[in-house]
Amino acid sequence: MVVLGSTGSIGVNTLSVAKRFGLHVQALVAGSNVTLLNEQIKIFHPSIVCVGDKSLVKSVNHPHVLYGNEGIIEILETTPSQLVLNALVGFLGLAPSIKTLALGKKLALANKESLVVAGALLDKKNIVPVDSEHFGLWYLQNTRKIHKMTIMASGGAFRDTPLSELASQSVADALKHPNWSMGKKITIDSATMTNKLFELLEARWLFDVTNLDALIEPRSLIHAMIEFADGCSTLQMANADMKLPIAYALLGRIDELVLPHVDLVDIGSFAFKKIESNRYPIWEIKDDLLANPQRGVVVNAANEVAIELFLAGKCNILELVALTKKAFKKFEDVNPTSLQEIFDIDAEVRKYCKNPQ
Amino acid sequence: MVVLGSTGSIGVNTLSVAKRFGLHVQALVAGSNVTLLNEQIKIFHPSIVCVGDKSLVKSVNHPHVLYGNEGIIEILETTPSQLVLNALVGFLGLAPSIKTLALGKKLALANKESLVVAGALLDKKNIVPVDSEHFGLWYLQNTRKIHKMTIMASGGAFRDTPLSELASQSVADALKHPNWSMGKKITIDSATMTNKLFELLEARWLFDVTNLDALIEPRSLIHAMIEFADGCSTLQMANADMKLPIAYALLGRIDELVLPHVDLVDIGSFAFKKIESNRYPIWEIKDDLLANPQRGVVVNAANEVAIELFLAGKCNILELVALTKKAFKKFEDVNPTSLQEIFDIDAEVRKYCKNPQ
Numbered sequence: 001m002v003v004l005g006s007t008g009s010i011g012v013n014t015l016s017v018a019k020r021f022g023l024h025v026q027a028l029v030a031g032s033n034v035t036l037l038n039e040q041i042k043i044f045h046p047s048i049v050c051v052g053d054k055s056l057v058k059s060v061n062h063p064h065v066l067y068g069n070e071g072i073i074e075i076l077e078t079t080p081s082q083l084v085l086n087a088l089v090g091f092l093g094l095a096p097s098i099k100t101l102a103l104g105k106k107l108a109l110a111n112k113e114s115l116v117v118a119g120a121l122l123d124k125k126n127i128v129p130v131d132s133e134h135f136g137l138w139y140l141q142n143t144r145k146i147h148k149m150t151i152m153a154s155g156g157a158f159r160d161t162p163l164s165e166l167a168s169q170s171v172a173d174a175l176k177h178p179n180w181s182m183g184k185k186i187t188i189d190s191a192t193m194t195n196k197l198f199e200l201l202e203a204r205w206l207f208d209v210t211n212l213d214a215l216i217e218p219r220s221l222i223h224a225m226i227e228f229a230d231g232c233s234t235l236q237m238a239n240a241d242m243k244l245p246i247a248y249a250l251l252g253r254i255d256e257l258v259l260p261h262v263d264l265v266d267i268g269s270f271a272f273k274k275i276e277s278n279r280y281p282i283w284e285i286k287d288d289l290l291a292n293p294q295r296g297v298v299v300n301a302a303n304e305v306a307i308e309l310f311l312a313g314k315c316n317i318l319e320l321v322a323l324t325k326k327a328f329k330k331f332e333d334v335n336p337t338s339l340q341e342i343f344d345i346d347a348e349v350r351k352y353c354k355n356p357q
Numbered sequence: 358m359v360v361l362g363s364t365g366s367i368g369v370n371t372l373s374v375a376k377r378f379g380l381h382v383q384a385l386v387a388g389s390n391v392t393l394l395n396e397q398i399k400i401f402h403p404s405i406v407c408v409g410d411k412s413l414v415k416s417v418n419h420p421h422v423l424y425g426n427e428g429i430i431e432i433l434e435t436t437p438s439q440l441v442l443n444a445l446v447g448f449l450g451l452a453p454s455i456k457t458l459a460l461g462k463k464l465a466l467a468n469k470e471s472l473v474v475a476g477a478l479l480d481k482k483n484i485v486p487v488d489s490e491h492f493g494l495w496y497l498q499n500t501r502k503i504h505k506m507t508i509m510a511s512g513g514a515f516r517d518t519p520l521s522e523l524a525s526q527s528v529a530d531a532l533k534h535p536n537w538s539m540g541k542k543i544t545i546d547s548a549t550m551t552n553k554l555f556e557l558l559e560a561r562w563l564f565d566v567t568n569l570d571a572l573i574e575p576r577s578l579i580h581a582m583i584e585f586a587d588g589c590s591t592l593q594m595a596n597a598d599m600k601l602p603i604a605y606a607l608l609g610r611i612d613e614l615v616l617p618h619v620d621l622v623d624i625g626s627f628a629f630k631k632i633e634s635n636r637y638p639i640w641e642i643k644d645d646l647l648a649n650p651q652r653g654v655v656v657n658a659a660n661e662v663a664i665e666l667f668l669a670g671k672c673n674i675l676e677l678v679a680l681t682k683k684a685f686k687k688f689e690d691v692n693p694t695s696l697q698e699i700f701d702i703d704a705e706v707r708k709y710c711k712n713p714q
């Protein structure tokens with residue numbers, strides 16, 4: 001397979017699963033962590049690798065090193081592998097997703113933005129989600145009629161922060177996720193609940209279900225719930241470790257233990273809480289966005305710019321979300337009907353967010 | 358269909374489901390509640406009915422009334438219906454189960470004792486369970502490899518009673534089930550946890566799984582959990598109402614709302630507790646019984662006699678269980694290989710329990 005984003009947390013877990021199940025890794029694509037990439041090359045012997053920038057190429061211990069977005073596309077076009085795991089972060093993951101699907105390959109998708117911004121235009125039948133919540137929903141699905149799908153949220157770094165102190169939280173505070181160790185962007189998206197909003201959009205496209213919601217389950221052990229039309233609900237529970245969703249995305253069926261089972265007696269209890277808009281103001285646009293999922297491209301572009309501003313110390317966490325919401329309102333009429341329009345809208349929203357009126 | 362035990366709680370719920378889904382009720386079998394039976398006759402117009410005793414026949418408003426166990430068997434032999442719901446209580450439900458299966462009819466089984474005492478010898482492929490826990494397990498099943506099945510227990514009437522006060526609890530106390538309104542026998546079996554032991558035995562036969570356990574979930578909203586071989590667990594949740602399991606047992610598939618969904622936000626939290634042998638001493642024989650399921654006939658016969666003694670004020674709840682355990686030890690070598698042997702052992706155990714050495 002091809003692993004896009006091999007040195008991030010999903011990439012590392014993917015290679016761990018590949019090793020355990022003896023999957024061949026044909027190509028590795030990383031950003032700037034050349035030290036880890038070189039270790040991965042020694043273990044997995046890929047035929048070709050790619051890094052984020054030309055300046056890094058000479059530090060990579062491999063005879064065949066490409067770089068940049070063009071390098072990724074070249075790898076996809078030339079690889080004999082029929083499986084691509086896309087764990088790139090942000091909008092830049094979209095072009096490789098489009099290319100993978102256009103080539104008729106199976107896309108194990110951890111790049112949320114692909115579906116968030118272009119779900120309407122991608123062919124979902126070759127996409128398998130790499131995400132604990134969507135894996136949970138997929139796992140619970142059967143042939144019964146579905147009433148509603150619910151995914152669980154940890155609540156992120158600020159779930160217990162006094163509301164009056166939200167505005168004064170630092171970048172370091174936002175990066176302290178209570179349950180998962182992940183990259184910066186997704187950890188901040190968890191703190192604002194934007195991550196969960198994106199996951200609802202992804203679920204909408206993956207499962208063709210519009211009755212969707214999220215709840216806070218602070219332990220991150222229950223990941224998904226389906227309420228069936230008959231009145232029954234089922235819940236999916238597993239320890240918080242991406243190896244299980246990844247193993248299923250890569251292999252389709254698993255008959256051996258990937259993670260230890262959750263012990264209900266050890267756990268003792270579960271609590272569930274509503275997601276409140278006063279703590280997570282992005283939640284105010286949830287219904288509007290789910291009713292108009294084509295506006296995902298706007299929310300994503302604005303959010304990416306706003307996160308950069310937050311990481312640079314130029315806004316606080318509430319201003320981050322306020323900027324995203326402002327762009328969502330400003331661009332309420334967008335309705336892209338082609339992938340090119342999505343790239344154009346993305347650029348326009350980013351430009352606006354750098355100097356919003 | 359034929360409804361055996363139409364005036365008990367399962368029978369009443371079954372007729373409610375039959376009415377909603379327009380199922381034809383060909384025969385009604387009741388015990389002694391002729392008043393309710395007469396009301397049911399007016400609504401469902403069965404072709405034939407049966408009551409527990411000859412003396413009751415003249416009070417039944419129907420031209421074709423049979424009585425007793427022979428009446429039940431005659432109904433089964435002559436009915437054109439291919440579906441029999443057996444909600445009889447106790448060992449006396451076994452003979453109708455055997456007859457139903459021998460006639461090749463589908464058996465919707467709420468009579469626990471049939472599988473508890475004769476699971477090894479009954480043909481399970483025509484049995485559908487009518488029980489919230491087994492329905493939950495059935496609902497969660499799929500083609501994935503199963504590691505373990507767990508059913509939930511309410512904890513019964515004495516789950517919060519100080520241990521030192523267990524021996525002094527009255528019959529009336531034992532009949533106060535916290536979550537379900539059911540018949541006397543099953544309510545007392547819930548107080549002692551014998552009901553859950555029986556359900557584990559049933560699950561063993563219904564699903565051919567030997568890794569089985571039960572946990573206390575005091576709200577009775579989560580009914581079953583399956584731990585799959587991969588490390589995932591799924592849980593089935595529904596409001597405590599038998600109409601849903603019954604509707605599935607009768608119809609096989611349901612695409613409309615039978616019960617309102619459980620609202621996780623309203624519920625707020627779930628707790629799970631181990632079943633402790635100091636509160637539920639019957640639990641000490643669980644592993645032994647599951648390893649030797651053919652000894653279910655002993656536990657059931659002793660328990661039925663012990664419950665009669667308890668209801669008559671001749672023993673307390675701890676002595677009730679102690680008698681069952683004593684018989685379980687006394688008859689440890691039983692291994693019936695025919696239905697006739699089961700009836701013989703049942704009689705022998707009952708005789709012993711009335712005058713135990």
